[in-house]
Amino acid sequence: MLAFLLADALALLLCYNRLLSALKGSAACFHSLHSTQEMLGNNYVCASVRIIFFLLQPFYALTLCMTGLSSLDFAWTLVALLGLVLLRKLVFLLVGWLSSRMGAFRALERTGLALSVLGLLASILAALAVWLAPDAPRWLLWGWLGLMVAVCAFFYVRRGNSIILSTGFSVFYWVLYLCSLEFLPICVVVNILINGN
Numbered sequence: 001m002l003a004f005l006l007a008d009a010l011a012l013l014l015c016y017n018r019l020l021s022a023l024k025g026s027a028a029c030f031h032s033l034h035s036t037q038e039m040l041g042n043n044y045v046c047a048s049v050r051i052i053f054f055l056l057q058p059f060y061a062l063t064l065c066m067t068g069l070s071s072l073d074f075a076w077t078l079v080a081l082l083g084l085v086l087l088r089k090l091v092f093l094l095v096g097w098l099s100s101r102m103g104a105f106r107a108l109e110r111t112g113l114a115l116s117v118l119g120l121l122a123s124i125l126a127a128l129a130v131w132l133a134p135d136a137p138r139w140l141l142w143g144w145l146g147l148m149v150a151v152c153a154f155f156y157v158r159r160g161n162s163i164i165l166s167t168g169f170s171v172f173y174w175v176l177y178l179c180s181l182e183f184l185p186i187c188v189v190v191n192i193l194i195n196g197n
Contacts, residue, residue, distance in 0.1 A: 001074050001075075004058065005058055005059070005062065008055055008058045008059070011055055012052070012055050012056075015048075015051060015052065015055065017048075018047075018048040018051050018052060019048075019052055021044060021045050021048035021049075022045070022048040022049045022051070022052035022053070022114075022117050023052075023117065023118065023121075024045065025039040025042070025045040025046070025048065025049045025114045025117070026049065026114045026115060026116075026117040026118040027118065028114070029111055029114045029115050029155065029159060030115065030118065030155055033159060033162050036111060036114075036159050039110075039114060040107050040110055040111065046110050046114075049110065049113050049114045049117055050110075050113055052117055053113045053116055053117055053120070054085075056117065056120040056121065056124075057078065057081055057082060057085070057120075058078055059120070059124050059127070060081065060120050060123055060124070061074055061077040061078040061081055062074060062127055063123050063124055063126050063127040063145070064077050064145075064193060065077055066126075066127045066130045066131070067126050067127070067130060067138060067141045067142065067145065068138055069142060069145065069193065069194065070193040070194070071193065071194060071195065071196040072192075072193060072196055077193060080189050080192055080193055081189070083189070084185060084186065084189045087185050088109070088112075088182075088185065089109065091181050091182075091185075092105045092106070092108065092109045093105075095177070095181065099169075101167050101168075101169075103167075104163055104164060104166075104167040104169075107163050108160050108163055108164065111156065111159050111160065111163065112156050112160075115152045115155050115156050115159070116152055118152075119148045119149070119151065119152040122148050123144075123145055123148045125144070126141040126144050126145055129141060157178065160174070160178075161174055164177075
């Protein structure tokens with residue numbers, strides 16, 4: 001596991017320019033809808049966001065294990081996280097194809113990944129806190145991780161709402177989509193991580 005994480009950290013260092021570009025794209029999504037649309041129009045930034053998002057997944061899995069939020073070991077935690085990413089990708093492709101609005105759901109996917117990059121980086125602070133202060137109260141670390149998820153989810157819903165409504169979908173469709181195809185799979189994976197089943 002240590003060798004894998006060191007290789008992942010080395011890949012992040014080698015992708016330094018991509019990391020900076022992904023951070024700028026992520027910050028743009030938090031800033032405004034106009035900045036989000038500019039980020040979506042830049043293929044280099046979108047590719048950087050995707051690369052850095054996947055390179056940060058092992059560190060997020062480690063954070064969940066170190067803080068005790070995941071009852072699974074590191075490998076299975078990482079598999080669960082990547083499984084959720086793959087499931088969401090398939091949902092975006094399927095719903096985009098069924099609705100004939102592939103561009104809108106591609107933009108929604110890219111926005112979600114971009115918003116997650118800063119959230120993932122901030123979440124790693126919890127792992128550093130455990131490493132530096134093993135006796136740190138777990139409820140404080142869980143609160144920090146929950147706050148990062150809540151902030152990213154809030155901006156995702158806000159930016160996604162603008163993207164979806166601009167393509168002619170109704171608010172009812174957006175709420176139904178969020179509850180059934182976004183939040184439900186996340187709840188299932190969270191249950192697997194916490195309870196191990």
